[in-house]
Amino acid sequence: MNEVVHTSPTIGSNVEEIILRKTHFLMWDIGGQETLRSTWNTYYSNTEFVILVIDSTDRERLTVTKEELYKMLAHEVS
Numbered sequence: 001m002n003e004v005v006h007t008s009p010t011i012g013s014n015v016e017e018i019i020l021r022k023t024h025f026l027m028w029d030i031g032g033q034e035t036l037r038s039t040w041n042t043y044y045s046n047t048e049f050v051i052l053v054i055d056s057t058d059r060e061r062l063t064v065t066k067e068e069l070y071k072m073l074a075h076e077v078s
């Protein structure tokens with residue numbers, strides 16, 4: 001709180017491993033910019049879950065987000 005957090009757009013990806021008891025989470029943070037979305041499908045194999053972060057105040061982009069989510073879910077398992 002009361003702290004300015006500096007962020008920069010994700011280019012490529014950031015990977016983080018979290019271990020909780022015997023469960024290992026390997027989390028990939030990937031960029032959401034339009035030009036980077038075509039690379040998303042290279043992260044799908046062995047993926048158990050997806051966390052999609054949206055800005056709920058950006059009403060215009062909700063439709064785009066929905067389309068991108070459906071595209072992701074419709075992707076063939078490889």
Ligand SMILES: Nc1nc2c(ncn2[C@@H]2O[C@H](COP(=O)(O)OP(=O)(O)OP(=O)(O)O)[C@@H](O)[C@H]2O)c(=O)[nH]1
Nearest residue numbers: 005006007008009010011029030031032033053055
């Ligand atoms: N108010 C508020 N602003 C946030 C929060 N998280 C991120 N932001 C702001 O939202 C903007 C984008 O944040 P990022 O974390 O770069 O968003 P991103 O989804 O990772 O974007 P990409 O890496 O390009 O996919 C920045 O201006 C942040 O300061 C939050 O929890 N609260």
Ligand SMILES: [Mg+2]
Nearest residue numbers: 008009010031
């Ligand atoms: Mg990011």
